[in-house]
Amino acid sequence: MTCFDHTRRSSEVFLCVLLSFAFQAAHGQVEVSPVGPTQVDVEAGRNVTLDVSIRGATDGPLTWFMGDLPVVTWTIASADPPTVAEGKEKALVLEQNGSLTLVEVTVTFTSNYTVTVIQSGVGTSSVTFTLRVFESIENVSLRVTPDLPVEGSERFALRYAVLRGVVERQTWFFNGAEIKGTPRYSVENQSLVIRGTNRSDAGRYAVILTNPFGDARADRNIAVLYGPDQAMVEAHPDQAFYVAGDSVILSCRADGFPKPTVEWTFGGRSLSVSAGGILNLTNVQAGQGGTYTCTLLNEETRRRSRRNATLNVYEKPPGSPVCSVQAANDVSLRYDCRWLGGAPQARLTFPALSNTSGGGGAFNLTVDASDNLDGKTITCAADHQLGRSECDVAARSPANFLPAVRTEVDDGGKIAVTIQCVSAASPKAVVSWFRGSEEVANGTDQQISGDATQLRILSFEVGRFVEQNYTCSSRNPLGSRTRAVQLTGPAISDSSLFPNQDGSIITLTWEVPSTSIVTGFDIQLKGPDLLSDNRNVPRARRGSSGFRTIQQKPGSSRSTDVFGLDPDLTYRFRVIPKARSDAGEPSELHRIGPGDGLSGSAVAGIAAGIPCGLLFLLLLGALVYLSVSYCRKRRRQPRYPAARAAEKAVTSKADMVPHNLLAGGLRSPPDYNRLQKTPSERSVTLPSFVPPPPVRVATTV
Known part of the structure; x- marks a missing residue:
């Protein structure tokens, strides 16, 4: 384009503007209006133009404000460039029609922009734009305050944070459901606040952040500390009581997060438990009965919950109850009943004496003595959870007795x-x-x-x-x-004599009156001397004519044995009671043996037997004659006499002294040499006969 063309175009624009202002002046007002919406959202890094249309102003000043701060100033239709606030020369561009272009905006450009036009003599007009600059939301995170919410606390909050980006809207979710505004939930600034914390608030929380140009999401699992709740104690097997020797398992549990620890105590002493807080009690005894305490502890909150369990271990008292009756005083009787031990103690009652009184373990009841209690059997009923028992006792007045x-x-x-x-x-x-x-x-x-x-x-x-x-x-x-x-003097009330079978031993027995004073007894004999144990000692056929003492016995004796009697002789015995040197009346006289003379019946028997005796003598003489003749034929050779057979007896050891054996004479052995009749036969020395040693004869009477 040539310079001329450029000059012409500028002139045309200027004329248009001038005409516009002239037109507005003609109409008498200035008007600034937006071209498009006044709220403009733009993504960071892009250009955005705030378009306006100005009417009725030809040469007045035009000013753009960013908030309250003027950033661009220009005189309408002036060839001079606009004045831009320092530092924003590259970011703000004023268009010829008064619109404002923002280049590569950042979030710092978010603000209200107002354009004001003043026309001298006409008035002032302005329009305001709201510019929001948004960045893409990146790196969203959630943080909970406090870190571990505790049930029962007043509140806890989740707050989001973004590395970059502008959030236009935040939406919160709990376990997948959108959280609506309630008294418990409120969205404040960048946070979700939950009031009245409880365990149901534990779960997964999420927030979705959005703006016109994108969205982002963040999730977090929230745990709420709670518990332990009221402990629950269970016994297996569940029984009202247990017998000594049973086994019991006690368990204790309660809800809580984290899972509470379990401690069992008994009698102030901690007990060892297995996994899960299980207390195993095997072979329980009565001493293990009582109160067991379970304590649950939340290690995070330090909160505790306790629960007691009462274990009843019953053991039956040993043995049986024992009854007795005592004299409480001269007119009262105290009935006692005891059944000690066991768990719990047995309950004791005397139903026949009282329907209301009773006690445990040991019980006594005092009643007035009366005739109807004399000899009456009173039963003590002993009741225990494991069985019932009883004992009887009877009170009796003193019975007749003999001193x-x-x-x-x-x-x-x-x-x-x-x-x-x-x-x-x-x-x-x-x-x-x-x-x-x-x-x-x-x-x-x-x-x-x-x-x-x-x-x-x-x-x-x-x-x-x-x-x-x-x-x-x-x-x-x-x-x-x-x-x-x-008390009476020494006396004998009764006495008896018992011989053995062959009459060689007797047993004397006697009794004394119950009130007689006796310190000893003299056993007296009248008759021949007793046989001696020494058979070489000759025995006299007759002793002294009077009684003589052969034994002395203590006052406690009531019998004695006398040995060495000759069955062919007659003996008389008596017992003399004594109190020291004082002698009492002798006992009854006891005789043993054939007697001193012939009785009438004996004489009649002899008279009748004389003829028979004569005949017997004739026969005996013939027998003797034949025997003598036979012996003469055999006397040519020396013969030794055969030893006389000893009497059968029970022998004792040679060194044992016979009990109560009195000395007596022994018959001399016969001289067998005198029986030889020829000198040649007498020249041979015959052996002398040695009698057997004395023996002790024991006879059971």
């Missing part, structure tokens, strides 16, 4: 008489002692035992005992019994 008297001599030589009074009674009778009408008190010569059932009296003289009358009284709340004891 027992025992006599002995102490180390000081005193006669000690012990009187014992024991009366069967329940409760046990209390014994009191009286001498005459005065109660006996403990002293030197009169001593009462600890349980008061024995009275011991010491004295050197028998007469002192005989002169006194002692009384013992036994009593309990149901009644009393009294017995008098009149």
